[in-house]
Amino acid sequence: MIYYFSGTRNSRYAAMRLGSLTGQDVRFIPATDPYTEFIDKHTERSVGFVFPVYAWGVPPIVLEFIKRLPESMTEEIRKAGLAVWCVATCGDETGMAVDMLRKALERRGLKLLGAWSLIMPNVYVLLPGFGTDPKEVEMRKLRDSVGRLASIGEKINAGQWEYDIHPGPWPRLKTGIVYPLFRKWGVNTHKWHYTDGCIGCGKCSKVCPVGNIAMTEGHPKWGTDCTSCCACYHVCPTRAAQYGSVTKNAGQYFLNS
16 A cells, blocks of 8 residues: 655655556545555555655654554554555655654554655745756656656565665754744745636646635635645646745646646
8 A cells, every 4th residue: 555645746646656566556645544444454565655855854744644543554564564665755855754754653663664765846935945946857857757666666566675765965954953943834824825817717726635725706715724735836827826925936847647
């Protein structure tokens, strides 16, 4: 079984590809109830988590999902001897995100045997200094991801567990300082708004992974359950979905795959 979270679909692409390569079912974390959707220990060979790196850490929604896994499920994973692994998608580096996931799993009695990072196009645009990649870099990253995923899939199938990640420079400093600030102050939901360019297409509402955007009188209204995935901004065909003024001149990226 592969569980994934994704906004702009980088991690969705990785999870779906790995599901095809390994013959495992793929489940979207926001749409999965761990209490009712139980893994089948007779058909699954491993349990994987695929997620984007947020502020050099793990998206809170993924950590909360692991925290909510019922003891009956974690016990079955241990009894069946299912290997637990993860793939962290990132624009450049992971920081200590994998270590954060490892500790979250250990608190549930699960051991993370394998971990890989997967470089994908940058999507975070909510702070100055962050932005999307130039088109040539974006295309190169997508091309390189094909071979990288094929290699990861082969290793999962063969049970060749390793930690092949790119934490980048000063990972403990970045994760230790930036991630807590991100969790507390990273998203001001009141900054999300639409401009006069909004055509009421509803794409932002449809693409929100947690259903945080409602269409009211033909225009989007953001709720308070934002995950900072930026999907609503990136998918808007008229660039009408904006976060304060910081996204005014930012680039857009959304993986239609």
